[in-house]
Every structure is written in C-alpha cells, then in structure tokens.
Amino acid sequence: MADYKWPAAENRSLIGKRISRLDGPLKSSGRAKYSFDVNRPGMLYGKMILSPYAHAKVTKIDTTAAEKMPGVKAVTLIWEVGKEVQWAGQEIAAVAAETEDQARDAARAIKVEYEVLPHLVTDATPQQAGADHSKQLSEQKTGDPDPAFAQAAATIEGTYGSPVITHCCLESHGQVTEWQGDQLTVWASTQAVSNLAGEYAPAMEIPAGNVHIITPVMGGGFGSKFNSDVWGFACARLSKKSGRAVKMLLERDHELMVAGARPSIYAKVKVAAKADGTLVAWKSESWGTAGPGSAGNPTLPYVFRPENRSSRHTAISTNIGPARAWRAPNHPQMALITMSALEDLAAAVPMDPLDFFLKNIELTGTLAKVYKEELLKAAELMDWKKKWHPRGQMVAGPIQRGLGLSLHTWGGGGHQSNCNCTIHPDGSVEVSLGSQDLGTGARTVIGIVAAETLGLPLEAVKVNIGDNHYPASGASGGSTTVGGVSSSTRRAANNALNELLAKVAPSLGGDAEQLEAVGGVIRVKGDTSKFLPWKQACAKLASTPITAAGQTSKDLISSGVGGVQMAEVSVDMETGVVRVEKMVAAQDCGLVINLKTAESQVYGAFIMGITYALHEEKIMDQQTGRCLNADMEFYKLAGLGDIGELVVHMMTGPGYDDRGVIGLGEPPVISPGAVISNAVANAIGVRVPTLPITPSKVLAALESKGAKA
Amino acid sequence: MEAFEYARPASGKEALELLGGSFADSEILAGGMDLISLMKNYVLSPKRLVNIKGISEFSGIRSTQQGLAIGATTTLQELIEHKTIAADYPGLHQAADAIPSPQIRNMATAGGNLCQRPRCWYFRNGFGLLARDAKGNPLVPGGDNRYHAIFGNDGPAYFVNGSSLAPALIALSAQARIFSANGWREVAVADFFRTPRNDNERENVLQPKEILGEIVIPSASKGLRTSTYEVREREALDWPLATASVALKMSGNKIEKASVVLGYVAPIPWQAKEAGDWLAGKTLNEETAAKAGEAAVQGAKPLSGNKYKVQLARVCVKRALLAAGRA
C-alpha cells in the first residue's frame, strides 16, 4: 500500500519543483476561453441601466419604450419602485437584445425616476461623517497602555491609512446563461464553481441539480466573485424570457463602481518603546468605510502584540458603493497602519527598523522563528545593512533612496474539497474537482499532486476542474484552495493507486503492501527487477476503470504563514515622484507544491501592491455622489515600467515543508503598501500618512516637514 | 455609442462637403484615440464621422520654404521616427516619444493630438465641457480638482489641455494651417487654442467646417536648443501631470531669446512669457534655470487640490532649460 502522507524531500519528483502552468500556452496565445469569450448559437447581449444617484428612492421605472427598441428580446427589472438605492451604479433593470449596441441603446431608453436623497460619499472621519453615519465598535484592550506610555523612552503619534480601492478585475464580473427546458447553464466568472447552483436554484425555482456552472478559466476575482450577484439572476431571467442564451458582463465603469471595493481604514496611533527598542504600549482610534455595511473590527496592532494595547474602531456608513472581500480582508490596511507606526517609532528611538523588529520578534507569538529567519533572509537579499541609512539622511541632488520593511501573516488552511481520481485501463488518468483556477495555478498544483502520487509525469494526468458536475470543492477564498485541492487530490490519487496495486499484486509477487508507483512503473520496493510499466499495470483492470474519491485531509495541510517584505524606493524630492527600485519577499507557505507558481503568486502580489501603494484610489465626488475615475484612464494601475526589480524567496526545507500545505493567495499582497510607505519615509525623512503615495502627497509632506523645521 | 454615419472622403474638398454646420452634425475623425472613447461614453454623439486619414493633402512630412510641414494625419509614430525632427527639434521629438503605448502612437495623429478634448473627469463623465451641475454651478472648484488647471482658471473652464505636442510646437513658433471652403488660412499654434466661454464653443479656433490641415515649424536656425520635460506619476498609459517645452536661441552659453510653454496646467497650452522674457540675455545655468522656473509660476492660482502642480511646473521649466542647454 502506498502512503498518502507527503513524500520526503528526497522522494519528490515533481512537488516543490519549478513547473510551468498547464494552461500557460493556452492563455498566452489567447486560446483559453473565458466567460467573456463564450459565444452560444443565437446568443443575445444583456445590458443594465444604473442609478446615477448615490442615494435616492426609485419612484418610477418605465420600460415600455425600451421594449419596443430594435432587436430587444427581453426586459427584466432588478430594482423595485419605492426602494432606496444606496450607491451610484445600483442596477435598476436589464435588457437583452440581438447586438451589444442595441442592448445599450435599449437600456438607456428605460425611464427611471428618482426622489434624490442626501448622500455621503467622502472618506470622512467620524467627526465629519456625524453620528448618523458612525458606529463605534467595541474596544479591544489588553493590559493598560496609559501608564506604560508615561514610562516609555520614546513615544510617537501619527495618523495613517489607505482609501477605498476597487478590485478592478481584468475580466469584469458577469456570465453567459442558457436554458434548455428547466436546465440552466451558466458560464460564470466565479471563484465558487461548486456553490453557485445553490444560489441560482431558489432564485430560478429549479432544483440545484438543474444548474450547470462552467468556469474553465477566469480573469481575476481577488475576493469579489463569490456570488451569482443581481446581474447573474437578471441574466438568467433574460435568457428564460427570450428563450436564448444571453451574455452579460459588466462594462468597465460599472465594474469599478460596484463590483468590488476594499474598505478604507485610517487610524490615529500612539505607540511607545523603551530605550532599547522594546515595544511597550499601543493605542489606536481607527475608522473607515465599507460603503453602507461594515468590514468588521480590525485587529490593531497587526502581528505584534505588545503587553499593553488598546484599539477602537468606528465604522462609517457611506454611499461610496458596496465593499467586498479584497485579498486578505483588512490585513493590508492593518499592516500599513501598524508597520508605519512601528517604523516611525524605530526612527524616534532611534534604531534601524530591522534591529527594532528583530528586537521585538517574540511579540509576534508562534511565528517568531519564521519571521526571524525571513527577516534575515530578506535583509541579505536586499543588502539591507549596507544600503540602510537613518531616516532623513540625505545625499546630494534631488533623488533620495530609502528602505522599508513589513511583516504579515495569514491563515490559509484548506477548504472542503472532494476529488475523484480515475485510472483507465488504457493507463490514462483523470482527476476531477468542482474547483476553479483564478489564475493562481491551482490546476497545475492538482496535476502535480496527482502525477507525483501515481509516479507519472505531469502530462499523463488530465485535470478536470471548473465545472460543478465534478465533485464539490469549496470557493477560492481565504487562501484555502491549495490546501483543499492538494490534499483531496492526494487522497483520491492514493486511494486509486492502492486499488490498482491490489489488482496488479498477483503479477508482482502477490503482496500489494510491497508495491510502489515510481517513475512510470509499478515496482516491488527495493527490487528493481520486479516491475510493470504503468500501461501494462493498468491493462490488468480489464475493462472497468478505477474511480476513487478523496477529501480534504487536515493532516496534509496547515494554517498560519508568516512573511517579510522589504522595499527600496527612490523619490524625486522636487517632483514627489516615487519609483520602486526593488522589492524583496521572504515568504513561507508550508510545503510548496509548485515553486514557480508560488513565486508567481508573490510577483503578482508585488505588482498589485505597488499599484495600491502608489496609484489606486476610488475617487468620489461629494457634489454629484459619483465615482470620478470609473475608467482605466483615471483609475491608475501600474504598468511594466512602474515595477522595479522583484526578488522572491520562498522559505522551504525543514521547519517549513513538514508543516504541510498552506495557502499563499493572500499573504504576499499584505505588506507592499507598508514597505513602500516605510521606504518613502526613510528616503524623504517624513511620513506620507496615507496611500496612495502620489507626487501631490509627497510634496505636501515635504512642505509640512519644512514648515516644522 | 449612438449610431452614426461614416464617411471616408478622398480629398479635402470632399471632406468639407461632408462636414455639417455644427459639431453635433459631424466630427472629424483622425486616429480616433480620443473621439471614439468619448462617443462610447455618450459624451459626444455626432450624427456623422468624417474620416480624414485617407486624404493625401493632410498627410506626410515635407520640407517647404517656410520650414517643416507636418500633415495633420501624420501619426505620432511617424513623427517620432522622422530624422530631421529628432535632430533639429528634440523638444518636439521628446514630447511625442513620451506619449504612451505603441498602439496609441501608431493610430493617433498630430492633428488629433492638438484637437483632443480636455482631460477633465467631469467632462468625461458627462457633466459637460464646462463641468457644471444641474443648476449651472461649476463642479471643479468645489470638487476633486487634483488634475485641473492652475493657470487661466478663473472660469468658466477649469480643465487642462491634454496635448503634449502643443507646448513643444508653440515654443517653436509653429503655424497651424487650416483648410476651409475659403482655402487655407494660417494661425500661430499659440493662437489656435482658446478657452471656451460656453458649452458650444471648442477649445480651439476651428469652426465646424474647418480642418486643421498641417502644422509648419520654421526652419531650425543656428543656436536653436529645444527640450521638453514632463512629470508623470507612472510610466504606464497615462498623461503627464505637467510639462514644460522650451526653445532657446543660444549664443554660446548665453540665451538670446527664450520661449517657455507649459502643458497640462491650463485650459490652453500656457505660455510663460515672464520666464521667457526674463531669460533673454542670461547665461544658462542651474541658478538662472531655477529662477526662470520661479518666474514661470508667478501668476499660478491653484485650486483646492492641485497646489502640487505649481511645484511641478516650476521644476519642469528648470529641468527643460537645463536639458536644452546640455543638448
């Protein structure tokens, strides 16, 4: 019998190697078919009419003109008369027409009347927002910070924060829907292939088994694509009414207005240390908006747990638009606030922040050893000790360089996943899971685990995912996919292999216990002369394939990763323009299945992080209640030329591998804002308090520093 | 976008016949890099587009007695690759070369670049050229104006002109040649732009039945030094936050005559005359360049959120001058 535990390092043929993703060629050549690319016979196009007001009561919806427009085949209401909209971009109604342009024209011909109500769309402080918009959450307190402050050698106070940003998925939200009788097929751009049927079924009044969800590839979700959403149901209704397939994916402005936003968090922080740098007390008052809802109580300080600490958060309700989970919800904001305050404190002590963080490393708890190793590794890759200079120490000329660092953590674990592994008598192998690959490389990870388990090359395994007809697998959220799918696949493949070993045992000495699958053969352990090539072994199955199931196996996975990042920036003191010169990550995620896609995950996070550190902001206009930059022109994303040198080091080997598989989707995107903010402060000698760090803010910070000096 | 008629005339005369009496009737289409996106967003909905890219009179770059004539439909890429421009007018070459993305440079035209519509998110979100609310009050002063004007912003326009080429051309004293039923007329590129007083006016002197046919740059004289310096927040697809283009007539280290033009700071390309006048007779060095930058922003009146642009304009002038001196 083969053991399902992860193989020891010396026995791994694929796991932990750098392996190119299976769908790389398809994607890079444009042949991968995203939901956006699905075209069905007779397909119509759906378009929606949106509320132009941030807060208003709908008093009338008249679709008669739209229904008579050329090409229109169906109209459906999304909103009701009498109901209040809470943000500009709220969907009111949808139409389906023969062409995209006809659908757009018809949607615009729907007459909606509103009673306009007062709105708040600014990223206001509790004082500015007023009591009606503010809800103070419960205080989190340990020890007593106030007396500790009185005795501290160094204390700093500062305000830090980051604004609302959007998910800005490259593939906007949406789907293609098609009915055949009472069977609904949805080609959805989703992070939750196995879950959506359960949402469509009650809405469409059909059994969940009648809903087929298909998502072979998808173009980014980042936490914003867990649900069917109103446009999913509207699309299915338009399909039903028209008897035709309907494609309805959001226009870019709609995507930026409503389909995902990361809440803002700002905080007034007071933090103190002893003369030797030991952190003794933290106190913070924070606030932020998640639109009309709340994004929960942030945990401040982040990662470090000084003995005396207290924090209180006020949730501000606004009409900015709805928030959705954004890659490591709240963590990037908490990291920015905490690591900025801590580096400011280190500068006040004064101390090199690397030494300061090392000094306090035990306050991070169980991951202290991981962080310490990572800090040292990252420092080596950044050449920190050589490059670092005390804050405010300048060189001649307008260009100043600076370094910054940050720590982060995330859970991971593994979601509930089911996998079927089928070994066919011809030797071919399939693994099937109702999971999805958001672009992370999940498909390839599944293939690697199955191939490793069966002793086969990666190409020998066919990976079936992205379809809810396969065994149910959880949504891809919380960095739980790799743990879920790798362990269920490992167990399924192992179970299938053991069945196969039992079948071939009679031909190889009779004892299945003594057999193993290695290098494309089934062989007797320790006796290289006794083996059967894989194909011949499978031929023993005669005509019936083996299908074995596997489920998430907690003993193969773990939770809780630590990561360290460092940034080097240069700042033009005369223009305030910040350039990221180099970023370094030392990242742990337990046992790495595919080193290449793990590294890619961190590279991608760096790029996303540089973007939110320097450019991203959902800019709202209080006068009109509208988003001013719901387009790719003013909603600024970094491009190739804006990304400096990126260095990624995955922590592997003893102490890491033996923890099992842990998720990596979110952790590396937590620290970039903090490290870039810290590096800028180190370069220019003063903190730019909020992200994004634009030339305007850098110049303002320099001016305020000049005024104080 | 709304449905429209599409015409592709073969001659300037034919184009004029196809153009309507108002901008609502027809728009000239060149590379479409700006116009099409405005139409897609329903900001503009002309009934007819008249594509002028097939008209030979408006194409190509040629040397004339007056100087170098750049046809309006010359693409930015052709302009960048032109050897004389790169050698004799580096300030113009730099301005064109910094405009992002090969796709845009291959499609966008010199004429379209000058005539592109304002960079203002209120305008682009459908609040009208002059960005006013339903009651007619201007939105920019009390709104988010981080990318708006710091000069010439007494209203009713607060937007900035989005052309990188215009300041470089104005610094070179280029002429715009305009084709209409009355034949050709010429205006200095400096006088081509104007601040509209109402939503029906344009940001330049063109009437609905007029076409910008070509731009003529006077032949490069001895001692001409030009340069453009831009500040961009990012390298990716974006416009500059501010630019300065300078043209100097130098004799040795000494400036005989200087023209300093700022971009992205006003509803029109902004001539910093004080800076130019002040520079005449000075020796070009760090100090004079910095002082010229100071002079250039003397009259700036930032709005609530764009004070930083004053500093950017100041630095652009200084750095453009120093670069011109080094060239």
Ligand SMILES: Cc1cc2nc3c(=O)[nH]c(=O)nc-3n(C[C@H](O)[C@H](O)[C@H](O)COP(=O)(O)OP(=O)(O)OC[C@H]3O[C@@H](n4cnc5c(N)ncnc54)[C@H](O)[C@@H]3O)c2cc1C
């Ligand atoms: C992402 C992005 C970044 C950009 N960055 C920059 C930048 O950094 N610097 C910069 O300068 N520009 C920049 N641009 C703008 C771009 O250069 C212009 O959109 C382009 O030059 C317009 O030229 P076109 O030929 O495509 O004009 P069109 O879109 O065809 O026309 C634009 C306008 O000019 C009118 N027009 C065109 N030709 C004539 C003519 N011969 N006579 C009369 N009217 C005419 C049209 O009617 C229309 O109103 C950027 C654009 C984008 C999309």
